[in-house]
Amino acid sequence: MNAIETNSLTKIYSSSFGKKKITALNDFTISIPPGTIFGLLGPNGAGKTTLIKLLLGITFPNAGNSKILGKEVSDYKIKSRIGYLPENHKYPPYLSGKQVLEFFGKLSGMQGFELNRRIDEMLDLVKLEKWKKIKVKAYSKGMMQRLGLAQAMINNPDVLFLDEPTDGVDPIGRKEIRDILMNLKEMGKTIFLNSHLLSEVELVTDRVGILNKGKLIREGKVSELTERKQEYRIRVEGKLPQTITENLLAGQSITVLSDGAYSLKLNDLNELNSFIDQLRNNHIIITEVLPLKNTLEEMFISLIYESDKESVQ
Ligand SMILES: Nc1ncnc2c1ncn2[C@@H]1O[C@H](COP(=O)(O)OP(=O)(O)OP(=O)(O)O)[C@@H](O)[C@H]1O
Numbered sequence: 001m002n003a004i005e006t007n008s009l010t011k012i013y014s015s016s017f018g019k020k021k022i023t024a025l026n027d028f029t030i031s032i033p034p035g036t037i038f039g040l041l042g043p044n045g046a047g048k049t050t051l052i053k054l055l056l057g058i059t060f061p062n063a064g065n066s067k068i069l070g071k072e073v074s075d076y077k078i079k080s081r082i083g084y085l086p087e088n089h090k091y092p093p094y095l096s097g098k099q100v101l102e103f104f105g106k107l108s109g110m111q112g113f114e115l116n117r118r119i120d121e122m123l124d125l126v127k128l129e130k131w132k133k134i135k136v137k138a139y140s141k142g143m144m145q146r147l148g149l150a151q152a153m154i155n156n157p158d159v160l161f162l163d164e165p166t167d168g169v170d171p172i173g174r175k176e177i178r179d180i181l182m183n184l185k186e187m188g189k190t191i192f193l194n195s196h197l198l199s200e201v202e203l204v205t206d207r208v209g210i211l212n213k214g215k216l217i218r219e220g221k222v223s224e225l226t227e228r229k230q231e232y233r234i235r236v237e238g239k240l241p242q243t244i245t246e247n248l249l250a251g252q253s254i255t256v257l258s259d260g261a262y263s264l265k266l267n268d269l270n271e272l273n274s275f276i277d278q279l280r281n282n283h284i285i286i287t288e289v290l291p292l293k294n295t296l297e298e299m300f301i302s303l304i305y306e307s308d309k310e311s312v313q
């Protein structure tokens with residue numbers, strides 16, 4: 001059973017005058033197994049928040065359906081197994097961290113000793129124990145996001161939706177949030193996160209989806225999406241002699257990288273191995289052979305660019 005599943009989900013908003021329609025999500029299908037950290041990436045207005053709202057049953061689709069832990073999202077019982085950190089969340093500034101969690105815990109039906117124990121557990125998880133009694137108006141952005149995570153986790157959900165959990169947070173705060181997410185994954189939670197911060201997502205997610213103008217244009221493991229086809233970095237002691245670069249590499253694409261290593265485009269692994277044989281036969285010492293990868297950001301920009309070009313045509 002998948003933790004999250006959508007089937008041809010489509011959401012069309014009408015503008016206030018009812019004339020212009022916006023297709024915020026278009027035939028969106030995805031399956032996310034339990035225990036996965038899934039990152040949904042997309043430019044502003046791509047439809048990321050709309051998807052979360054549909055999955056939470058806050059808004060309704062024009063077509064298609066979705067399931068959480070095998071149950072239709074309209075089944076209200078499933079809500080007790082879901083946690084949600086909204087985009088740009090704000091808590092009343094005069095409440096302390098503990099009071100915020102008390103409020104949300106009570107909404108989830110907790111009270112008394114159980115609620116107090118859970119609040120302490122959550123504050124410990126997000127490292128805010130010492131700030132328990134301090135009003136949230138004194139919290140930094142990073143602390144507010146961590147409190148938001150504690151709030152999303154208060155009912156011990158199995159599936160967590162986090163909309164831009166590291167927005168506006170500095171690098172140290174982001175690392176702290178990443179550590180919490182890894183911790184939650186180890187507990188077996190499924191985490192669905194929306195983010196613009198690609199380097200962030202690269203570090204923490206198992207799989208990513210790329211959304212543009214409501215369409216899922218790519219989905220897969222980060223390592224698969226960032227793989228460059230048969231391109232290798234080769235480093236040797238000294239330089240490759242001209243005889244090799246001229247003769248042996250005739251017809252092959254080789255470039256010298258800025259740090260003196262060579263980048264080589266080949267058709268397959270056999271070609272790579274015969275090239276290495278040629279170097280070895282020429283007594284050249286190889287110090288590194290590395291498959292080259294794109295960063296997630298490079299891949300994201302080129303995919304969005306291609307998809308925008310196609311949609312204009
Ligand atoms: N309630 C609404 N009524 C009308 N249009 C809406 C509504 N909510 C969202 N939209 C439109 O739907 C599209 C998708 O919006 P959405 O907020 O889902 O994007 P997003 O990917 O979350 O963007 P961001 O990265 O800026 O948070 C946008 O064009 C937006 O203007």
Ligand SMILES: [Mg+2]
Binds near residue numbers: 048
């Ligand atoms: Mg959004």
